[in-house]
Amino acid sequence: MRELRIHGRGGQGSVTAAELIAVAAFEGGVFSQAFPAFGVERRGAPVQAFVRFDDKMIRKRSQIYEPDYIIVQDSTLIKDVNVFLGVKKGGIVIVNTEKAPDYKVPDGVKLITIDATSIALKVIGLPITNTSLMGAFAAATGEIKFSALENALRHRFPKELAEKNIEAARQAFETVKRAA
Amino acid sequence: MLEITEGSLAVAEAVRLCRPQVIAAYPITPQTHIVEALADMVANCKLDADYITVESEFSALSACLGASAAGSRTYSATTSQGLALMFEVCFNVAGMRLPIIMTIANRALGAPLSIWNDQQDSISLRDSGWLQFYAEDNQEATDLHYIAYRVCEDPAVALPAFVCFDGFILSHTYEPVEQLNQADVDKYLPKFAPKERLDAADPISFGMYATPEYYHEFRYAHDKALKDSAAVIKKAGEEFKKLFGRDYGAMVEGYLLDDAETVIVAMGSICGTTKDAIDEMRATGKKVGLLKVRVFRPFPSEELSKALAGAKRIAVLDKNISLGSKGALALEIRDALYGSRVSVFGYIIGLGGRDVRKKDIKEIVALAEKGQGDIFYGLRKEVL
C-alpha cells in the first residue's frame, strides 16, 4: 500500500485534490481511498486530506502517519505544522513555493518544489493550486496517468473550468518532468 | 461494476434506486452531501419524489411521519444535534409503526461542540423502537438501505430504521462501491403498499392515545415486532445474497473467529482498521478475531452468544458512552453472555473524532489479556 498526505488550507482544494487523485488512480486499475481530516471548516484553516493506493480493497480507516508522498499546498504551513512528519525513506515531498527552500526534508526523501500559485494565477486566474499540484504529483510519482487525471477533471468540473484546470495541471506536469 | 465515489453520494444513489416518494431533510454536517445530492436529483428529474424543504429536523421527520402515514415510501437523513432535535418524533414514528428509513452520518453530540465522528447520536436513540444498522464501509452502507426498506415495509415488521455510517470516516470517503441497477432493485424491493393509510375517502387516525388498560400491551407488541424482525432481516439478507452476491443474512459477522482466544466486538467503520490489525497480530501468532455487530436493534443476543462461545475474553469497542455507566455495546454483550465464563472488557474509544489506529487495537488486545478493561482508552493525561 502507498499513502499520500496533502497539507493545505481551507479553500485551496486539498480535499478535491485527494478525491480526484483517488478517482484517477482507480481508473488506472488500483484500489484507492481518499478522505479528509477537517479542522474547523473555514477558509484558511489548516486542512489535511489523504489518499491510499493498493492492489486490493482498502479496509484501514485511520489517518496517514507514515506517508510515501506528501503534497504541501502552502509553504507557510511548514512553519506552523510539521508537514514532513513520518514521511518514509525514499518518499517524495512536493511543495508549492516560489522560493528556494529554507527548510530541510528528512534524509532519503526527495523534495520537489513548484510554483503552483503562479501557474494557477496565470492559467485559472485564481490562487487555487490543487490541480497544478495534481499534475506535479502525476509527474513525480507515476501513481496516476495524466490522461486519467484529465478524465477526472472533466468529470468533476464544467467544460471551460475543466479545460483551464487541465492546462494548469499540464504545465505543472511538464515542469516537473523537465526538471527530473 | 465497481465505481469510485464519495460515501454520501453512493448512499444518495442507493436511496434514489429505492424510489422514495417523499424526502424531507434538513442539512447538517456531515450528512449534508446526501440530501444535497437527492435535492439535485429531484430538481433534475432523476428522481420522481417530493422533496420537502423544512426549517428544522423536527419538521423534517414530522413531514416524513405524515407522508409515510399517507402511504408514501419516505426517506430522511440527519446526524448528531439534528437527530437530538427529532427525539420526540422518533418515538412517534416508531409507535405509529411507520417504515421510514433514515440515514445517520454518525457524529458526536455537544456540548462541547464537535462535528466529528462517534456513535453517540444513534446510540442515544436505542430505546426509541427503530431498527439500527451499522455499516463498516460504503458498500455496506449503500446495500443496507435496500435491506432496510425491504425489512421495514414488511407488514409483520412495520417499523422505521436508522442506517448508520460513520460521519466523515465513511460519508466523506471516496472508495469503490458497486451500485445496483434500477431493474434489480425493483426486483428486490416491491412497491410500498401498506394496508392502512391516511385517506380522506376512508378516514383513519394514527397514534391515538392509549389508556393504562392498553399502553402496556402496545409497548409489548412494539417490542415483539422489533425482536421478531430478526427473522425478516435474515430472510431479506439471504435473498439479497441470492440476487447480488453480497451476504447480509446474519446480524453479526465473524472475522477469523474460529480459534480466536481474544475476540474484539465492534460496530461501524472501526471494523476495517481492526481487521488489518488482526491480520498483523495473527502473523505473530496471536489468536485474535473480530465479531462485527451489523444490527444493533433488534439486538442479536442469540447470534452473539453463539459466535462468542469459544472465546476466552471479549474486548468490546464502544464509540459511545452511557454516561455514569458504560459503553452501550459492552453492556448489551455482558447481558447476552450472562452466565457464561467469558470475560467481557469494555473500551470507550474514538469519541468526537479521535483517530483509531491499528496500534490502538493491538494495545486494547494487550490490555484485555492483562484483564484490564472498562476504561476510556487513550486518554491524554496531560490535559486532565
Next chain:
Amino acid sequence: MALAVGCRARPGKARDNKTGSWRVFKPSFDHEKCTQCGTCKTICPEGCISEDTDGKFIPDYQYCKGCGLCAEECPGEAITMKQEEK
C-alpha cells in the same frame, strides 16, 4: 492546557490564532494617497487595522488574511493587493 469545566472560554481566544499565514495577497498601504477616512478599519473583517499616533492606518500582518476588502472599498484607491512571496 488543562480542560476547562464545561468547555468554557473567556473572550479573546481568537487572538491565539495568527491568521496572517493564510494570505496569498498582501495589502500595501500608500499613505500619500490616504485621506484617513477610516473605511479600511471599518470594513476589515479581522479587525486588524488600527490608526497610529500620526493618524496612519496600518494593518497587523500577523492577523491580516489578505481578503482584499480594504483595497476593494478604499475610496482613494490607496491600498493595492500584491502577491506575497512564499
